[in-house]
Every structure is written in structure tokens, then in C-alpha cells.
Amino acid sequence: MFWFAVSQSTAPSIGKSILVLIVVHLLLYPASNAYNSYFDKDEGSIGGLETPPPVDKDLYWVSWLLDGIALLLGMFVNWPFIVYLLVYGFVTKAYSHDRIRLKKYPILSWFLISFLQGGITYVMTYISINDLPMSSLTQPKLLFGGVLATLNLMALYPVTQVYQHEEDARRGDMTISRLLGVRGTFFTAIAIYIFSLIGFYKYFDGSYIVLLYLLFLMPAIVFFLRWFWRVHQDAHFANYRYTMRMMWLSSIGLNSFFLLLIVLTR
Numbered sequence: 468m469f470w471f472a473v474s475q476s477t478a479p480s481i482g483k484s485i486l487v488l489i490v491v492h493l494l495l496y497p498a499s500n501a502y503n504s505y506f507d508k509d510e511g512s513i514g515g516l517e518t519p520p521p522v523d524k525d526l527y528w529v530s531w532l533l534d535g536i537a538l539l540l541g542m543f544v545n546w547p548f549i550v551y552l553l554v555y556g557f558v559t560k561a562y563s564h565d566r567i568r569l570k571k572y573p574i575l576s577w578f579l580i581s582f583l584q585g586g587i588t589y590v591m592t593y594i595s596i597n598d599l600p601m602s603s604l605t606q607p608k609l610l611f612g613g614v615l616a617t618l619n620l621m622a623l624y625p626v627t628q629v630y631q632h633e634e635d636a637r638r639g640d641m642t643i644s645r646l647l648g649v650r651g652t653f654f655t656a657i658a659i660y661i662f663s664l665i666g667f668y669k670y671f672d673g674s675y676i677v678l679l680y681l682l683f684l685m686p687a688i689v690f691f692l693r694w695f696w697r698v699h700q701d702a703h704f705a706n707y708r709y710t711m712r713m714m715w716l717s718s719i720g721l722n723s724f725f726l727l728l729i730v731l732t733r
Contacts, residue, residue, distance in 0.1 A: 468585065468616055470725035472592040474732065475612060479596040483544050487595050490537050490544070491588075495552060498533035499559040501526050506563040507638065544595050551591035558583055570640050577624060577643040585620035586613035611670055618663040619721075625652045626713065629705045649702045653695045676728065683724035687716035 469488055473479055505527045534556050541549045562569040562576060569576045590613045594603055603609065628635070628644035629652045635642050644652045668677050681688075691713055697704040 468588040469592055470722055470729070471612065471616065472589055472596060474725045474728040475608075476593060476597050480598055483598060484596040486540060486544055487548065487592060490540050490548075490552070491592070494533045494537035494540070495555060498530045498537065498556070501530035501533065502560055503563040505530065506565055545598055547591060547599075547601050548595040550601075551587065551595070554587070555583060568640070570642065573641050573643040573646040577621065581617050581620035581624050584624075586617035589613050589616035608670075611666075615663060615666045615670060618659055618666060622656045622659040622663060623714075623717065626656050627710060628652075630707045630710050649698060649705045652705075653698060656691075657695070676731075679727065680724055683727075684717065684720040687713065687720050690716050 469491065473484060505524075534552075537552055537556075538549060541552050558569075558579065561567045562580065569579065590604065590609055593599075593609060593612070594601070597603075625642075625644040625647060628642045629649055631642070632645050632649070635645055647655055664681075667680055671677050671680075694704065694709050694713060
């Protein structure tokens, strides 16, 4: 989302862009993951850890410490960025906290997290690095980009849960992937990604950039389709290692595409 926002900015502030990059990826996201891990107490593979260590109260306080540092540094960006940090922090905590636990509401959490990590993150990053007022939220192309970012997350988010069904069932969390089932998760990802691809075609006015987008994502697309075929034959292939390979391929492809786009549009 960060590189997408930078690629669509004509003259972003370099200083604020660097600060946003650091705050979001080294403080905000780790704080959210730490908080989630504390309340989930995962015993199976999760995120980037195949064998996560036991968690204790220290992880809880570390998550709050990272959030606090993020807010302090956010003051050097602008107030819309601080609003974003607060919204992101509180929503992701409500997602994990045992008394609220948005995670156990499959459809609500799916839309909410996709919108938050996709659309809102893209829009607020764009506003922050360009030092724009909140009224910029009404810009049609900015909102269109936010919709595309949300669709991308809606396609990928259930896939990240596909190997956690047993772990989620143990905690009583009916995630969107559990609701859809293993094969249903893959069908849903394909359907939403097709809508996303059509959206990118419209967003870039059918230019050659769409072909570049497909080219950079082709390794992830091929891997996903082959993985889907294996899962269709044997659901045990919906495991941690295949999921992480898929995430790495899609992340490398998207980041590389947007970095090239920054070079081409400067």
C-alpha cells in the first residue's frame, strides 16, 4: 500500500515518506501483530513464524510501547497520519481482544480488516506523504485507488487464514476462511482478484501499465493456480509453507511493480 501511494504521488515529501514508511512498517504493524499474538497465544504456525515461541505479558506491553513511539513520531508527519495511527491501533486491538474479538465475526472482520489495511492505509498514506488536508478524501481517483487496495486485501486475507482452521476452531473463532472452507477460500480469492484486475485496467485507462502489472504478478498467479489444483485434490496442501510462499511471491511482485512505476512516472 505504501509503494502504491508513492507511485501515484507527483511530488511526495521525501522526509515524510521515509517517516511514514518507518512508523507503519517498523512500529504500527509489529505492534498490531504483537498484540494479536498475545491474545491468540498461537501454538501452530502463524505469520512469519512456523513455530512461534510462548507469549507472556511482556509482549502485551511491547505492543503498547511500539504504538506509543509510533504516535510520537507521527507528530512529525501531520495530524491526519496521527488519526490513521489511532484508528488502525484501536481497530486491530478490537480485532484481537478477548472481550470484543472482532476476529470471531467472519464477514465483519473480513470487510473491516481489508478496508483498514487496504483502502484506509492507501488513502491515508497518500494524504500523509503529500501533506494534504482530510478534505482530499473526496478526490475520485484517490477513492478509486482505495477501492482497489481493499479488493486486493479481500482476495488475499482469507488465503492467509487457510492453514489456521484447526487453531481458529480451538479458540472458537469462525474466520472468513473457516466459513468458506478450504476450497471456497480459493474460489473467493480468484473471483475477487478478477474484479481487482478489471479495476486496475480501468484505473490505468487500459495502458501498457496493466500488462506490466500482470507480468510482475505472473509468478504469484501461476503458483496460486498450481497450489489451488493441489488443494482441490488434497486439502492438506493448504498449509503454512505454501501460504508463505504465496505471500512472498505476491508481495515481491506487487512491490517490484510499484517501485518500477515510481521510476517510470518520475
